[in-house]
Amino acid sequence: MKIEPIAFFHSPFTSKFGIPRQSGIVHELRGRIRFVPEYANSEALRGLEDYDYLWLIWGFSQNVDAEKHATVRPPLLGGNERMGVWATRSPFRPNNLGLSSVQIAAIDTKTPYIDVLGGDLMDGTPIYDIKPYLPYVDSHPEARGGFTDSHRWHHLQVELPDELRGLFAPEDANALEHALALDPRPHYHDDQTRLYGMPFKGYDICFSVAEGVLRIEKWVKK
Numbered sequence: 001m002k003i004e005p006i007a008f009f010h011s012p013f014t015s016k017f018g019i020p021r022q023s024g025i026v027h028e029l030r031g032r033i034r035f036v037p038e039y040a041n042s043e044a045l046r047g048l049e050d051y052d053y054l055w056l057i058w059g060f061s062q063n064v065d066a067e068k069h070a071t072v073r074p075p076l077l078g079g080n081e082r083m084g085v086w087a088t089r090s091p092f093r094p095n096n097l098g099l100s101s102v103q104i105a106a107i108d109t110k111t112p113y114i115d116v117l118g119g120d121l122m123d124g125t126p127i128y129d130i131k132p133y134l135p136y137v138d139s140h141p142e143a144r145g146g147f148t149d150s151h152r153w154h155h156l157q158v159e160l161p162d163e164l165r166g167l168f169a170p171e172d173a174n175a176l177e178h179a180l181a182l183d184p185r186p187h188y189h190d191d192q193t194r195l196y197g198m199p200f201k202g203y204d205i206c207f208s209v210a211e212g213v214l215r216i217e218k219w220v221k222k
Helices: 172-179
Strands: 007-010 030-035 052-060 097-108 113-117 126-132 157-159 198-200 203-210 215-222
Touching: 030 172, 052 113, 113 198, 172 203, 172 215
Parallel strands: 157 215
Antiparallel strands: 007 030, 007 126, 030 113, 052 097, 052 126, 097 113, 198 203, 203 215
16 A cells, blocks of 8 residues: 655644654644645535544654664663563554544635644654544543553653743744753753754754753754
8 A cells, every 4th residue: 555645744843852752731832734736625624623632643754774673772761771662652663553532723725724723743743643532432531551650750850041032923832842841862961061953943942951951051953
């Protein structure tokens, strides 16, 4: 079976570093789904305004040639413990397919495009299908969550300077702050002298982490 993108995702994150590791955990993060010309048909959006959430089926376009294994090291487990790939949401999958639940923020039927909140997709990610989220079959609040039930992300305190915050719309500034609070560093990194760089909306955000506090050291317009 050969599949082709129906759309591409546009996000403030232009690299994998810093992207939230699951959809929905940085709710303010806004992205846009732009359809390729073949599927830029407003009729295909008819009825979508009656839904709140979507499922996106998309491609891990940066991992196409990466070696795949039966087991992976989930970041939530510190990157030290192996789990079966089917028991994780690792991006290193045989068919390089991702699945995300996002909230509909706006629908433009003229262009057309869909703005969504809470995405975990990099800028330029190909989208292969879109399906509506159906609460009566897709929501299972009583379900077990495997190792995610007993492990939680450690949140950092973020010191975001007012000068940097003022460069972005409030929604984008909050998304940046919450994404940084999730600690985008590899979990085996604990060098308090190291400076990290994360692209966000045309800026390189450089930061360090020490004693649970993330400090923005500088930001450079790209």
